[in-house]
Amino acid sequence: xxxxxxxxxxxxxxxxxxxxxxxxxxxxxxxxxxxxxxxxxxxxxxxxxxxxxxxxxxxxxxxxxxxxxxxxxxxxxxxxxxxxxxxxxxxxxxxxxxxxxxxxxxxxxxxxxxxxxxxxxxxxxxxxxxxxxxxxxxxxxxxxxxxxxxxxxxxxxxxxxxxxxxxxxxxxxxxxxxxxxxxxxxxxxxxxxxxxxxxxxxxxxxxxxxxxxxxxxxxxxxxxxxxxxxxxxxxxxxxxxxxxxxxxxxxxxxxxxxxxxxxxxxxxxxxxxxxxxxxxxxxxxxxxxxxxxxxxxxxxxxxxxxxxxxxxxxxxxxxxxxxxxxxxxxxxxxxxxxxxxxxxxxxxxxxxxxxxxxxxxxxxxxxxxxxxxxxxxxxxxxxxxxxxxxxxxxxxxxxxxxxxxxxxx
Numbered sequence: 465x466x467x468x469x470x471x472x473x474x475x476x477x478x479x480x481x482x483x484x485x486x487x488x489x490x491x492x493x494x495x496x497x498x499x500x501x502x503x504x505x506x507x508x509x510x511x512x513x514x515x516x517x518x519x520x521x522x523x524x525x526x527x528x529x530x531x532x533x534x535x536x537x538x539x540x541x542x543x544x545x546x547x548x549x550x551x552x553x554x555x556x557x558x559x560x561x562x563x564x565x566x567x568x569x570x571x572x573x574x575x576x577x578x579x580x581x582x583x584x585x586x587x588x589x590x591x592x593x594x595x596x597x598x599x600x601x602x603x604x605x606x607x608x609x610x611x612x613x614x615x616x617x618x619x620x621x622x623x624x625x626x627x628x629x630x631x632x633x634x635x636x637x638x639x640x641x642x643x644x645x646x647x648x649x650x651x652x653x654x655x656x657x658x659x660x661x662x663x664x665x666x667x668x669x670x671x672x673x674x675x676x677x678x679x680x681x682x683x684x685x686x687x688x689x690x691x692x693x694x695x696x697x698x699x700x701x702x703x704x705x706x707x708x709x710x711x712x713x714x715x716x717x718x719x720x721x722x723x724x725x726x727x728x729x730x731x732x733x734x735x736x737x738x739x740x741x742x743x744x745x746x747x748x749x750x751x752x753x754x755x756x757x758x759x760x761x762x763x764x765x766x767x768x769x770x771x772x773x774x775x776x777x778x779x780x781x782x783x784x785x786x787x788x789x790x791x792x793x794x795x796x797x798x799x800x801x802x803x804x805x806x807x808x809x810x811x812x813x814x815x816x817x818x819x820x821x822x823x824x825x826x827x828x829x830x831x832x833x834x835x836x837x838x839x840x841x842x843x844x845x846x847x848x849x850x851x852x853x854x855x856x857x858x859x860x861x862x863x864x865x866x867x868x869x870x871x872x873x
Contacts, residue, residue: 478690480690481673481679481687482695484673485666486695489661491569495746497657499726502708504719507631511641517695523829523855528691542832545835561665562760563761570796572750580743588801591750620741621701624730624739624741627708627741630710655863658819659818724743758788758793763785820863822859830853834849
């Protein structure tokens with residue numbers, strides 16, 4: 465009994481990077497993608513979500529292991545192994561994508577609160593202030609505990625899925641039997657599902673966060689549980705978002721543009737409770753991701769510059785870290801406040817950049833993981849290399865198919 469208690473205590477001490485990095489992928493962009501997937505294609509493309517979740521487990525596990533073994537974040541390792549120019553190019557693309565995606569998170573906050581009659585000119589500055597105080601004024605463990613507590617809001621999506629009374633048999637069939645319409649829209653939503661589930665900033669964040677948490681190689685077995693739990697929960701939440709929209713919007717033949725449309729449309733179809741829970745989930749998801757995206761960017765900038773920075777460091781010792789966090793937060797929130805700002809265009813553009821950035825990021829992760837000088841006994845073996853290469857090839861095929869459909873469609 466004592467041994468079990470010690471094991472549970474050790475697991476609780478390790479939990480954090482995998483859970484937060486996984487769940488933060490269910491941000492407004494992700495929820496929008498899953499909502500459209502369910503509204504337009506019903507249960508048919510659930511298998512794409514399943515495969516994306518498997519890929520998420522694989523690469524988040526690799527990122528966490530690399531961080532723990534090397535004691536360095538992803539951008540720092542890219543700079544070290546592939547040179548300053550490639551490291552700088554990857555960092556620049558990541559920063560631009562992260563600022564745009566942070567804008568999308570604040571847009572999600574604005575849209576979610578507007579469903580409850582609260583305008584963006586109040587909700588967005590208030591959210592930016594809350595996020596900044598939460599992350600910049602707290603200790604590492606306090607910030608982590610508050611973010612983990614915030615992540616419980618995702619239970620709202622599971623509840624809304626049940627309230628929609630889905631066809632469980634059709635959902636199970638769509639999950640395990642791959643079928644797909646061959647058209648540009650279907651290719652686009654499949655690519656978006658892969659890209660939003662396996663987000664580049666999440667890969668960078670989980671590795672940096674594992675370093676900041678000071679995990680050791682003996683923690684890796686327990687950290688894998690953390691990673692698998694976070695990724696599986698991400699897939700489960702996405703599953704319930706899809707089936708909630710499939711059981712209501714798709715059945716009624718209604719199309720939507722974003723998650724806010726889904727929340728509004730659910731009210732007459734699944735009841736006010738489902739609609740409210742969907743909106744609450746959107747706000748909570750946006751707040752969590754709006755906290756983590758600037759944090760991920762701050763880690764990456766400091767890694768490239770060669771500065772050691774952590775949440776427990778005072779401002780005087782980690783100015784670059786805190787200034788980067790503040791700038792990304794202010795930029796993301798400010799763009800949402802601009803009257804008539806093209807938020808949908810910003811969201812789409814950053815997701816395209818994320819999809820493009822994902823390919824080289826996966827390739828350098830595999831290269832680093834196979835490097836015996838860096839990874840030692842924890843390097844990726846032949847079987848692992850094949851699995852990672854196949855997964856990357858599938859992601860590349862999706863991006864090429866999307867590019868071809870946009871160019872010739």
